[in-house]
Every structure is written in C-alpha cells, then in structure tokens.
Amino acid sequence: MALLVMKFGGTSVATVERLRRAADRIIQEKEAGNQIIVVVSAMGGTTDDLLAKAKQISNHPSKRETDVLLSTGEQVTIALLSMVLIEKGYEAVSFTGWQAGIRTEASYGRARISAIDTSLIRPCLRQGVIVVVAGFQGMTESGDITTLGRGGSDTSAVALAAAFGASRCDIYTDVTGVFTTDPRYVDQARKLREISYDEMLELAYLGAGVLHPRAVEYAKDNHIELVVRSSFSNEPGTVIKEEVGMEKTKLVRGLAFEKNVSKVTLLGLSNSVSAVSRVFDVIASKQISIDVIVQNVLDEAQTNLSFTVDRDLLDETLDVLRTHEKDLEFNRLIFESGLAKVSIVGSGMASNPGVAAEMFHTLAKEKIKVKMISTSEIKVSTIIDEEKLPAALDTLHETFHLAEEESNSFRPGN
C-alpha cells in the first residue's frame, strides 16, 4: 500500500465549498488504495487578518506570541477539513503541528524542522484513517509553538513525506502546474510535464512562485517526488524530480522574470581587499537583499561595482551608502530604476555556451539593451528596461521553442 502526502494551500481551502472539493480529491486517492497524510494551510486571508490584529497592538509584536496567534489559522483548517471527511463517511483525524510530532528549532517565525516523531501518526495510518496535519507549524523541545515562515506548509508536506517514506507528495494549488513562463505575460506559455529540482529552484527563486524554494530543496535532499497540480481541475500537473531518467530534450526549460528592479553603481570604489565586502556588510546590516552583482576592475586602485535591489528598497539602500560614503571609499554613486530581470533556465545549459549567445542575439534583434548579465550553472539572467519585458519574454519563448512539446527538441545554433 502506497503512502501519499497531499498538500492544499490557502486558496484551495478558503471556503467550506472548497474544503468539500479538496475532500473529494482526498477520497479519490483513498479509494485508490493509498494511505493518506493531508497537509493544509490556513484558509486564504486568515493569516493576514491575524497579523493585522497583532499590528494593531504593536509594530513589532512578540515573535513567540505571533507564532501562537498564527498557528490557530491552520488549526481551524484541519478541524473543518476533518469534519468534511467524516461527514462524507470517512475516518479522519486532525493533528496540529505539535500533535503530529513536528519538532523545530526555537526560532520563532522562521523555525526549521529538526525532527518528526512518526510514532504519533503511524497508528492512524495503519488503521486506514485519513490523517490531516496543520502545515506551517511545529513545537520546540521545550513545548513552545513555532511557525516555519514563508512556504512553511510546503515544507511541512515535504518533511512529512520524507519522514514517512511517502511515494509521492502532491502540492495542490491554484495553478495547474509549472509553466515555461508566466501565462499572464506570454500567451504561448506551456505547462511542463516534468522539471528537475534544480530547474524548479531557479524558476521559483526567480519569481515563478508556485512552490517555495525551501520545500524544493528539502524534496531534493530527500529524493521526494513532488507533483504540482490544481485543486480546481483534474488536469495532470507538473512532476518535480531527479534529473536522472527525465525524458527531456531541451536545454532551456523555462523563462523566469522579476519586475521592479533597480540598479545601483559605485564608481571608483577602492580596490582594496576589504572594500567590496564592507559595502555588502553595510547593506546587510539594514536587512536589504541584493540580487545580481557585477564588478569591473578599472585599474589597480579602483573598481566599479554594480548590483540590483528591489525598487522598494532603493531609497534605503542609497541612504545607507551615502551615510557610510567616507568609510566605503567610493567616488560617485549612481542608480537607475524601471528595470526588469529576465532569465532562461535549464539544467543542460552549463555545457552549452551557445545558449547564452543565442539569448543575447535574440534580445539584440529586438533592440532590447542588456544592462547587466549574470550566469549560473543552469541559468542566464539579464537586466533590461522593464518596458521591454513583454517583448523579451515573447521573443525568448519563441526562440527557445518553449511552446512546443518536449519531443520537438531545440539545439542551440540551429
């Protein structure tokens, strides 16, 4: 008998009607002979409502108490979903994070799962009872309630799948799978049948936003096969699994992008050993995340350093740099907004330099100026003007034949 973990996100459990639909999915898998662990998020909107209450009290509410507060969201869902399953004639039992034996480190709001005591849920599975677990939450060694932070329910699902040796972990969400790029931007966007963990990580980090990167990493480390699929339709979803044995013929598998990008450049920065690290220390001290970094050494004494930040964090970034102008030893600070990042992702790219060239060639043909470039093993990112983003996505999608099914292979240079 196979064990299946099924995870339903906030929009999939937002109303009683949707809970009923989720229950039908669960029952379908149960009737197919599987043992079932269901993992659920808070009903859509609940977490925001609870946080709003906390913000009425304090701008920085106690982190421990915020976790006590937020964890009620999933607890409501597990109770209601279990009621629905029972009402439909199936045995179901709810488990909060602590009841499910999900142990975490003691860092409130972003705890990592340290262990899962499977002895608490096993007896129910053995008796054929459907187990409904609250995602996003756990308990510390000393009995305090914790939450796992963003993407927490996905992580709970994957961690449970790993702990119980599940044959599959299905992530039910409001999209039908992972697409070559965002269908809201590119009409030709196509749902992928399969994608590797690494490719998914790049797509997720770069803004595809279907599944949290933490959960994908966890799945990769534990060899858990994930399926992203819609809770609103019966379409097959996208399988996320090991590279090995994947029947795929394309080097580029998808396009990721991000808007609201700003570029900051420090001209004439000292070329001393510590200068660059001091710049990033100062920025990190304000909890500002930076993304693409490009450095050009001009001569032995000086260097130009550019990096991108989210538009919303630009002012704060400029402030902190100006405040430390003396210590940081640079000549001039310039910046530019209204930019976007476009990336091509595919795990076969590393060994094929022609792919990057093809990308630049395509963008140039459309008169799209590339302002920064950054590459990794499985992706090439470019910074362009945001107003050129739709054109860039369209032309890249076409160039790399992303709309075509996998059998129609693309070879660089063809």
Next chain:
Amino acid sequence: MALLVMKFGGTSVATVERLRRAADRIIQEKEAGNQIIVVVSAMGGTTDDLLAKAKQISNHPSKRETDVLLSTGEQVTIALLSMVLIEKGYEAVSFTGWQAGIRTEASYGRARISAIDTSLIRPCLRQGVIVVVAGFQGMTESGDITTLGRGGSDTSAVALAAAFGASRCDIYTDVTGVFTTDPRYVDQARKLREISYDEMLELAYLGAGVLHPRAVEYAKDNHIELVVRSSFSNEPGTVIKEEVGMEKTKLVRGLAFEKNVSKVTLLGLSNSVSAVSRVFDVIASKQISIDVIVQNVLDEAQTNLSFTVDRDLLDETLDVLRTHEKDLEFNRLIFESGLAKVSIVGSGMASNPGVAAEMFHTLAKEKIKVKMISTSEIKVSTIIDEEKLPAALDTLHETFHLAEEESNSFRPGN
C-alpha cells in the same frame, strides 16, 4: 507574595481596546506585588462564528474536531493579550490549555479537569512573568485537545487557583457583581457585597447567569474565594465565599427567576411503583430537561403528576408522551404555557418556615396566583403567570428588604 488568578470573559476581551483595558487591570495587580495567572475566554463572538462554520459542514460535526476548532478562540486571545502586556513593558507568556498542563477526561465538548501539572507554569511565576492561560480547554492523557463546555473558562480559572493555592480568583465580567435580582427587571436591585457558595449556586442555576455553577461548585469544594467584578469600572465586586464568618443578617439574599416556563400535567397516572420513573425515562431519552416536579396521589390506584419544561421543548415533550400513552398508563394530558418561575434564595431559610409563608402571603396580596411550589434547603420556588413576573419581583424585593444594605436586617413575620 500573593498569587492571584484573574479571569476575563468574552466581552472583556472582545476588541484590542478592551484587551488594553484588561492589561491595565492586570498591571495594577502586578504592581501591587502579586504573582499573576490570567485566564481568558475567546474574544466575544468568536466561538459562535467558529460553530457556524462547523454547522455549514454538518448538523452533528465530529466532537473531537469541534474541540480542535473551538480551542483556537482562546489561543488567539492569549497571544494578543500577551502582546499587549509586553508592549506595555511587562514580561508575559501565553499558555494554551495543553501547555499549561491542564489534563482532562476524554469527553469532548464537556471534559472535566482531572489534574493540573503545575510544574510548567511555576518557573514563569517565580521569575515574575505574567502568565496568560487559555481558559475552556485542556488535553487528554493521549494528547487530544478537549474543551470544558459551558462556563469552561470560569472553571479553568478556579481550577488553576486551586492547583496553585491562589489567595483569590477574580472573575472580570460585564456586570459589576452579583445582584439581589436582575436590575433590568427590578429598579431597586442592589449589588451584594458578599454571598455564600450555596446561595450563588441557587442564584446561578435559577438564571442570574453571572458565573457558571460548575465553577462555583469547584470553588466551594476547594475553598477558593471568588470575586465577581466589572472589567469596565473600578467598583468593588461581590465576594463569593464560605458561609462561615460572613457578616449577614438577612434570611433572603436574592430573587432568581426564569421565563418561558411551560407546565405539563398527566392526570390519572397509574400509581404503580414504576409509573413515574417510566415517564421521566421516556422524556430523558429525548434529552429534554425538566425542572420543577409536583406529584399528588389521588387514591391508591392513581396519581396526578405535573412538571415544568422550557417552552421551546414543550411540543417535543408532548409528542413523546403521546407516543408512549399506552405504556405510561395515564388518562389525560394537559399543559399550560406563558408561565414563569420566581424563587427566593437565602441560606438561612431552612430553619425559618415563616419565610415561605411570607412569600405566598406577599404574592396573594398582589393577586398573583401560585401554580406550583418547590422548595429546597435554601430556596423556595413558585410558578406563576409570566405576565405577573415584574409585579412579583417588585413586591418580593420590597417585602424582603433586598434594596437595603445588610445591616438593616429582616426577620420573618415582622
């Protein structure tokens, strides 16, 4: 250093503004040098909202899951109240029922507290931290969440007071104390300074509804002094304590009443040993609660049996009796609605038969017909026409000098 338990009901914590006011009360007692355990209910309305969701799913939602669902209500309150206390500069830590070590029997929806593991909260108290506990909930031996049913938060507060040897248990509510009778009905109603456990029990059971009888019984058994007081004003409340040493001079201490009373009479019921018990078995099988019972034996073969039920349960009561007409061996079934019950309560009454006589005399003087009488050690109840209720309350309140302070004593027959 004294240990104080402070309990805040649903209306006292219904909004963030009210939580702030409750926090000010708590801080006042903390600054006075007390160790503090706070017990809170769900924010007013929350429990009903959650139950409404469950009812959308099932007319008889799983009892286990209903408890999982409802227990989130108090969990939200403990988190928010702790945040408020911390924001005001005090150390505070929240405890759910299970975190507080409140063990209960495994009867969902109406669990009784079986034990409290004080080792979980003690370290916080010792460090001067304000402890905020979720009322109404606990955990079974096997780790399931339970709720205590109606009046559960009051019971949690008293049980914690007993377990920790608190010097007092303050019940903050939306009234300023226990009154001689309902001030909405009798202008002259006066707040009592003190009342004994037994008197409070009769007043509560009979409809005064300030504090749940279960909590009063628990306090009585454990010699916990209770104070009922308003969370919205600084007035001293009513102390509920042992009879012994209470400075009181009146025999009648309060008037309780109930509306929507119906009377059912079985005429010519068989006078066999089992006839009466069979009647009540049949009624109990439908979960119908009956109240005042009066039986008159007519002759050796027959008896007339009357009892009261809530108006809302009358039709169901009549149905079940008619269905079993043959088995129950009675001649005729008659009934009357539009009745009310009025009771005088006072622990000194048992030894003073004159009090009951004075009550009947007073009602007769106002031409209020008494339709049934029932007495206990510390109360006399009468069933009258509901339309006469205001007049009855007024005249009894005056006859027994309830508006006057305790020093002006009443003696029956004076």
